[in-house]
Amino acid sequence: MTTPNILFIMYDQLRFDYLSCAGHPHLHTPNFDRVAARGVRFTNAYVQATQCGPSRMSTYTGRYVASHGACFNGIPLRLGEMTMGDHLRAAGMGCWLIGKTHMKADADGMARLGLAPDSEIGVRQSECGFDPWVRDDGLWGQGPDGFYDEKRSPYNEYLKSKGYASDNPWADFANAGVDEAGDIASGWMFTNADRPANIREEDSETPWLTREAIRFVDQATGPWCAHVSYIKPHWPYIVPAPYHDLFGPEHVPLPMRSDGERADPHPIYAAYMGNKISHAFQRDEVRDKVIPAYMGLIKQCDDQLGVLLDHLEATGQADNTVIVLTSDHGDYLGDHWLGEKDMFHDPSVKVPLIIYDPRPEADATRGTVCDALVEAIDLAPTFVEMAGGVVADHILEGRSLMPWLRGEVPIWRQFVISEYDFSPTPTCAALGLDPREARLFMLFDGRWKLVHSEAGYRPMLFDLQSDPQELQDLGADPAQADQINRLYDLLGQWGRRMAQRVTRSDDDIRAMRGKSARKGILPFLYDGSEVPDALTVKYRGPASARYDRD
Amino acid sequence: MTTPNILFIMYDQLRFDYLSCAGHPHLHTPNFDRVAARGVRFTNAYVQATQCGPSRMSTYTGRYVASHGACFNGIPLRLGEMTMGDHLRAAGMGCWLIGKTHMKADADGMARLGLAPDSEIGVRQSECGFDPWVRDDGLWGQGPDGFYDEKRSPYNEYLKSKGYASDNPWADFANAGVDEAGDIASGWMFTNADRPANIREEDSETPWLTREAIRFVDQATGPWCAHVSYIKPHWPYIVPAPYHDLFGPEHVPLPMRSDGERADPHPIYAAYMGNKISHAFQRDEVRDKVIPAYMGLIKQCDDQLGVLLDHLEATGQADNTVIVLTSDHGDYLGDHWLGEKDMFHDPSVKVPLIIYDPRPEADATRGTVCDALVEAIDLAPTFVEMAGGVVADHILEGRSLMPWLRGEVPIWRQFVISEYDFSPTPTCAALGLDPREARLFMLFDGRWKLVHSEAGYRPMLFDLQSDPQELQDLGADPAQADQINRLYDLLGQWGRRMAQRVTRSDDDIRAMRGKSARKGILPFLYDGSEVPDALTVKYRGPASARYDRD
Numbered sequence A, B: 001m002t003t004p005n006i007l008f009i010m011y012d013q014l015r016f017d018y019l020s021c022a023g024h025p026h027l028h029t030p031n032f033d034r035v036a037a038r039g040v041r042f043t044n045a046y047v048q049a050t051q052c053g054p055s056r057m058s059t060y061t062g063r064y065v066a067s068h069g070a071c072f073n074g075i076p077l078r079l080g081e082m083t084m085g086d087h088l089r090a091a092g093m094g095c096w097l098i099g100k101t102h103m104k105a106d107a108d109g110m111a112r113l114g115l116a117p118d119s120e121i122g123v124r125q126s127e128c129g130f131d132p133w134v135r136d137d138g139l140w141g142q143g144p145d146g147f148y149d150e151k152r153s154p155y156n157e158y159l160k161s162k163g164y165a166s167d168n169p170w171a172d173f174a175n176a177g178v179d180e181a182g183d184i185a186s187g188w189m190f191t192n193a194d195r196p197a198n199i200r201e202e203d204s205e206t207p208w209l210t211r212e213a214i215r216f217v218d219q220a221t222g223p224w225c226a227h228v229s230y231i232k233p234h235w236p237y238i239v240p241a242p243y244h245d246l247f248g249p250e251h252v253p254l255p256m257r258s259d260g261e262r263a264d265p266h267p268i269y270a271a272y273m274g275n276k277i278s279h280a281f282q283r284d285e286v287r288d289k290v291i292p293a294y295m296g297l298i299k300q301c302d303d304q305l306g307v308l309l310d311h312l313e314a315t316g317q318a319d320n321t322v323i324v325l326t327s328d329h330g331d332y333l334g335d336h337w338l339g340e341k342d343m344f345h346d347p348s349v350k351v352p353l354i355i356y357d358p359r360p361e362a363d364a365t366r367g368t369v370c371d372a373l374v375e376a377i378d379l380a381p382t383f384v385e386m387a388g389g390v391v392a393d394h395i396l397e398g399r400s401l402m403p404w405l406r407g408e409v410p411i412w413r414q415f416v417i418s419e420y421d422f423s424p425t426p427t428c429a430a431l432g433l434d435p436r437e438a439r440l441f442m443l444f445d446g447r448w449k450l451v452h453s454e455a456g457y458r459p460m461l462f463d464l465q466s467d468p469q470e471l472q473d474l475g476a477d478p479a480q481a482d483q484i485n486r487l488y489d490l491l492g493q494w495g496r497r498m499a500q501r502v503t504r505s506d507d508d509i510r511a512m513r514g515k516s517a518r519k520g521i522l523p524f525l526y527d528g529s530e531v532p533d534a535l536t537v538k539y540r541g542p543a544s545a546r547y548d549r550d
Helices: A030-038 A052-061 A084-090 A107-112 A119-126 A154-161 A170-173 A207-217 A265-273 A276-281 A284-314 A362-364 A378-386 A426-430 A476-497 A506-512 B030-036 B054-063 B082-091 B107-112 B121-124 B154-161 B171-175 B206-218 B267-273 B274-280 B284-314 B362-366 B374-388 B427-430 B480-496 B504-512
Strands: A005-009 A040-046 A094-099 A129-137 A177-178 A185-186 A224-229 A319-327 A350-356 A366-369 A418-421 A439-444 A448-453 A461-462 B005-011 B040-044 B094-099 B131-135 B177-178 B182-184 B224-229 B321-327 B350-356 B368-370 B418-420 B437-442 B448-453 B460-463
Touching: A005 A284, A005 A378, A005 B182, A030 A319, A030 A350, A040 A418, A052 A084, A052 A378, A052 B374, A052 B480, A084 A094, A084 A378, A094 A207, A094 B030, A119 A129, A119 A170, A129 A207, A154 A170, A154 B267, A170 A177, A207 A224, A207 A284, A224 A284, A276 A284, A284 A319, A284 B005, A319 A378, A366 B171, A418 B030, A439 A476, A439 B040, A461 B437, B005 B284, B005 B374, B030 B284, B030 B321, B030 B350, B040 B418, B054 B082, B054 B374, B054 B418, B082 B094, B082 B374, B094 B206, B121 B131, B131 B206, B154 B171, B154 B206, B206 B224, B267 B427, B274 B284, B284 B321, B321 B374, B437 B480, B460 B480
Parallel strands: A005 A224, A005 A319, A040 A366, A094 A129, A094 A224, B005 B224, B005 B321, B040 B368, B094 B131, B094 B224
Antiparallel strands: A040 A350, A177 A185, A319 A350, A418 A439, A439 A448, A448 A461, B040 B350, B177 B182, B321 B350, B418 B437, B437 B448, B448 B460
């Protein structure tokens, strides 16, 4: 069977439940649904971190955050940490980047090992193991201390070439509207979320990146994996016409929250409920303006996905291209009195995951859903298996999803893990925590969700069977002590996992056994009768003759 | 205060209790005692693994085995893993190797990153971060599959230059005697342990390495750290005259063991009690021959330590040289019905540690003992502090011992950890375990010692207060359930430690806080009133003018 190409599409901050195939009441996403109808939709897919950078580093390395160490946006991924690009190239498949990774290169590590950042190896180490077709992380915020992202922005360069006259057209056009006085109305401000972005729709970020993806596909020789990584529907929440007024307050679901959540909240949850963005999303007028814009951004993503799918079909590549649709995390949008992500309720930590495999071996599962406990780190080993490679499971901590795509029911993991290290945030300082204390671990076993804090607070606990909306934190309930202990035992088991023996595989280990005896290491001989003569190298002739004893 | 030099002396397989300063009834070690009389002797120093390779990789990296991943002899230390050499050179101190490291270079990693093994960086990466003055791992066993160690042996070359006519004089002279027929009597065979090694004492391994150390010291310009790393008293158990008959059966302590240990042993303990070397050491005639040879080897080490100390004093360097004496693990010698190491009773996992700091700040503690819970990974940060550097505690998991040397009583760790991954051993296969299951974790809190097995067996538990000889395994005692749960909570805490965020320090983390807002990332603005104007970059002029809307 020929090796397929892999179109690995990631959206940014796309909630698992904002697709029509996932049951959204108002948002129709026929192109996501079109892939789901041909493939498998995973309904329990969890990211290993709720923040872009660490979540992506886990997806790209196939390893937990505590294993690769890049635990917050802007923390470099250590030099030499292998990624899907390294594994796929070893299996004979190219691996390309079109869009965002949020990866920070380990410049100190490269300097220490004398690796030139502009060498082929250096570039791949700097680009998270991808060969960059176009790298644009999509956050060109600019303030008194300069740009948040110091790299060049191919997207800003594109806008300038199209006549958008500004030193930062991303901010002034793509992510801003125009107010009544004809002045800039920044997309950073939620009051402007219902304005059309001040840009031609075709020049906005999602269509631009789609065209880059098509440019790549049309020249690529396979087998290839293309990571098409959109910044949207990530904030700033503003979208060009006509998407800005497809939806209105009447399409905004009621917030999933209860007064009980504010009664006696976990201290860290309380701190996040009290931050600026949460306060904003606790206001109906914010949700009524922002969520329709968020839905418009998703609708635009769906239309552009259609453009991409149509192009693959028109060029005869659809039958040989695996399509993967997912996200790096969700968005609270006011649920649980929160904005952004940070915590571990499903709207934040659960993501959409749809995989279409055109090969006959996946025919048995077309159009089905799978509720297995899936982690984002499963994608890298899945791709390695699709590429025909051997999964290096001493490095990759995820597991290939191919058995599920074939309709098999493998023995599977008991729980998923997600982590959040908020030590670089003001919240850590506000709570008076040391950096090492500002770490959260989520463990979910399909019913029970435990959130452990390293700061010595009680855990959070949710029973998603009796409380699917996660409105009742049972972490302080003495009646749950046994349940909590059971989940802590599982977390302890995870903590002891073998994550760093990356230089030797399990097969290498098996092959080592008994080798030293055959190389003359015999620290167990009483008189030599324990081993065959063949194992002992005998001297020929009298010892006394062999040096001048003078 | 001037930075001292550091003479970091490691012996191999030296038990904590085979020194007169540690109370050995028959073995007089005046030179170890001489250093102890001027420094601090640590009575609770534990290695992070009971096998040479992983124990040393932990000592050299300052990190737990599960953190650096080199969990068994011959498993390469991953490229880029920083060692004391890297940290000390950054602090302005050279770091040199004279003897053994048992380090295996990560050739695949170097190839992947295009690092030439013979470049300066490549050599340091291959030599565990040391600059090699002389590297000799001291195990030149040879069998039908060739040499155990494929590197060149400077020691064998030395012997050949001295006229020892053999292709492996290490085996045929340094580690063999002569039998009654005048033929080779291999030191591998315990029956030969009472014979004198077939070599001039001055040409045996310990004096040879001592002379190399003196050659180094005499030409070195400081500040330097010299890791003088002896292979002895490690097996083969044979020693040249006169050391071969300084001790006899009358000096052999009774084995520390009980029939109760064999009644219902933990399955893994049982497996090790049943292996060849344990069977040998269960025989009195073996202990009566081997232990006197082991004592003779230690006596020779002590005499050679005297030579080195006298030389430092004669050359005026003693007053500016820190002296550290330790070992990479112990030796059961028949205690607990075991030979070798492998398990976690004190004779195996506890090591001697004596530190002499000539500087006035250590005057308060001269000649004292310290019973703090010390780990071998504490040495690297101790040396960094001695070198005047800042301890990179996001990489180094140990803690500087300087406070103890100054006579302070710092807030200190609650427990020590040691690990053993026996997956590459025939024992793993004999027990029918998968590689990931063949992992043991020891946690000792100063009184209670828990040994967890990843294979699903019950834990082992010892109360060293009521049972200092560790003869009674309480791991199956239901009455100890709470104690075991408490220790598992501590092990869980250790498992969640932050070990891989090696590219950013805690100070870097604190400095990151709030930075993104000043770089224009403002995902929380309702109408802009939340932040000072200074944080928002305003456009000058009407938006409508800024591109041709055609």
